[in-house]
Amino acid sequence: MSILLWFRNDLRTHDNPALHHFLNNSSSEKPRKAVFFISEKQWQLHDWSPIKIDFIKRHAQALVAELAAINIELELIEAPYFTDQIAYLAQYCQHHNIETVYANSELEFNEQQRDQNCVAQGIPLTLFEADVIVPKGKVLNQSGSMFKVFTPFKNAWLKQVRHAGFDYLGKITAPSLQTTSQNKKSTETASLSSTWPLAAKYEADVLSTFLQVKLSQYADLRDIPSVKGTSGISPYLAAGVISPRYVLTLLLNRNPDLLLATDSKEFSWLNELIWREFYRNLMFHEQRLCKHFCFKEKYQHIKWPNNQQAFSAWCQGKTGYPLVDAAMLQLKQTGWMHNRLRMVVASFLTKHLLIDWRLGEKYFMQHLIDGDLASNNGGWQWAASTGCDAQPYFRIFNPIRQSERFDPNGEFIRKYLPELKSIPDKHIHFPHKYIAQNKMNIYVQPIVEHKTARLNALAFYK
Numbered sequence: 001m002s003i004l005l006w007f008r009n010d011l012r013t014h015d016n017p018a019l020h021h022f023l024n025n026s027s028s029e030k031p032r033k034a035v036f037f038i039s040e041k042q043w044q045l046h047d048w049s050p051i052k053i054d055f056i057k058r059h060a061q062a063l064v065a066e067l068a069a070i071n072i073e074l075e076l077i078e079a080p081y082f083t084d085q086i087a088y089l090a091q092y093c094q095h096h097n098i099e100t101v102y103a104n105s106e107l108e109f110n111e112q113q114r115d116q117n118c119v120a121q122g123i124p125l126t127l128f129e130a131d132v133i134v135p136k137g138k139v140l141n142q143s144g145s146m147f148k149v150f151t152p153f154k155n156a157w158l159k160q161v162r163h164a165g166f167d168y169l170g171k172i173t174a175p176s177l178q179t180t181s182q183n184k185k186s187t188e189t190a191s192l193s194s195t196w197p198l199a200a201k202y203e204a205d206v207l208s209t210f211l212q213v214k215l216s217q218y219a220d221l222r223d224i225p226s227v228k229g230t231s232g233i234s235p236y237l238a239a240g241v242i243s244p245r246y247v248l249t250l251l252l253n254r255n256p257d258l259l260l261a262t263d264s265k266e267f268s269w270l271n272e273l274i275w276r277e278f279y280r281n282l283m284f285h286e287q288r289l290c291k292h293f294c295f296k297e298k299y300q301h302i303k304w305p306n307n308q309q310a311f312s313a314w315c316q317g318k319t320g321y322p323l324v325d326a327a328m329l330q331l332k333q334t335g336w337m338h339n340r341l342r343m344v345v346a347s348f349l350t351k352h353l354l355i356d357w358r359l360g361e362k363y364f365m366q367h368l369i370d371g372d373l374a375s376n377n378g379g380w381q382w383a384a385s386t387g388c389d390a391q392p393y394f395r396i397f398n399p400i401r402q403s404e405r406f407d408p409n410g411e412f413i414r415k416y417l418p419e420l421k422s423i424p425d426k427h428i429h430f431p432h433k434y435i436a437q438n439k440m441n442i443y444v445q446p447i448v449e450h451k452t453a454r455l456n457a458l459a460f461y462k
């Protein structure tokens, strides 16, 4: 059969069903061809950050070399928009008598529309699924619909994985991630995302240490932003360069009883991976989320005040709340933000400043290396209380209390706000009185007063 392989959000050779079927069904005697489209204009329309785009391009380049070793020619094609991808494929399939184009499906609305347009134009597309552990749409409640609460979803999800046993996992296909170990000694030049190693190097150097050493402490350290207590795997999962099923096999190889040990400390990391599955399922069932509708429809017509000056202060890390500002600077400087801080700054934007969560969602996408529509949307709607199983509207994080709890000595704050280095620990979380008493001029005034902002938010949401 003459088959074309189309890489999308799955630039990897391990656990890649489209690649697996391609290898099984195409003749090794003829040159095997694969394509990946670099669609910068389309990516910009989707608010993909420059650092995420750079990260993806590096993985695409690495995959060219890796596939060449198994006799597959991967061509990287500039196609500004999805329409250009379709035009290229239609012509290519016709010229080369392609009988099937193998690819892994993508969750998002525009991507699905593109695939439907491909089929409408006669491109013989065959899709597989590679972005989740349990196939989307399989974890359902007793009435056959999507769960609206995380915990019962998780329980049903676990049941499926235990039940299907290793049906899902047994299908992990070669070539394995080991092939990519050639990339370990990468001679890459410095680029925007180069502090994030390629997937194979990340797996060898970071993920393996995380699993061996840090996993047991994850539950205790995951909320402390000054400590590297989390895995840092999000850019790899978001870009599809590491498969979530592969990650689960690594976990189960270490601890075969993990799926039953839901109270164990080690489970708490898997719990987060299940949140990822939850949000992907939610988007699968509720495509309106891709268009940024509130999950809870009653919130759709909120008239957010959207004070521009306040929004700009939030973006620049100049709100006068040290933890919020340090977090926003972490995002700006590194392209990543700690989960606890994502919750704090998202709550601050929506509840203290009464700014539409969609502006925050967009800003995050434009700056995050791990920007992912489903998780980002889920996180923002959780914080804004408009989402599925979100926190109730009357739960409003106190940014000073959050700072005292999760950055008690101000270590994280001082890293990103060095101007506050000399502030004693007990004043670091809200240093304004100390600064005034000492006649210093080192930090912006708070743009809102916490107690007033809280009362405003309660009244506004009501």
Ligand SMILES: Cc1cc2nc3c(=O)[nH]c(=O)nc-3n(C[C@H](O)[C@H](O)[C@H](O)COP(=O)(O)OP(=O)(O)OC[C@H]3O[C@@H](n4cnc5c(N)ncnc54)[C@H](O)[C@@H]3O)c2cc1C
Pocket: 222, 230, 231, 232, 233, 234, 235, 237, 238, 269, 272, 273, 274, 275, 276, 277, 279, 337, 338, 339, 340, 342, 343, 346, 364, 368, 370, 371, 372, 373, 375, 376, 377, 378, 379, 380, 383
């Ligand atoms: C407002 C907001 C926006 C967010 N935007 C994104 C985003 O664009 N992309 C993204 O991948 N995550 C997003 N998250 C979830 C979470 O903050 C990141 O996945 C996490 O900080 C990544 O760091 P890590 O890989 O070290 O996580 P770890 O703690 O090591 O967790 C492992 C993996 O579990 C998944 N995970 C962890 N927490 C969550 C969660 N709350 N929701 C869904 N999946 C989770 C991620 O894939 C993560 O990589 C957002 C959370 C909030 C509150």
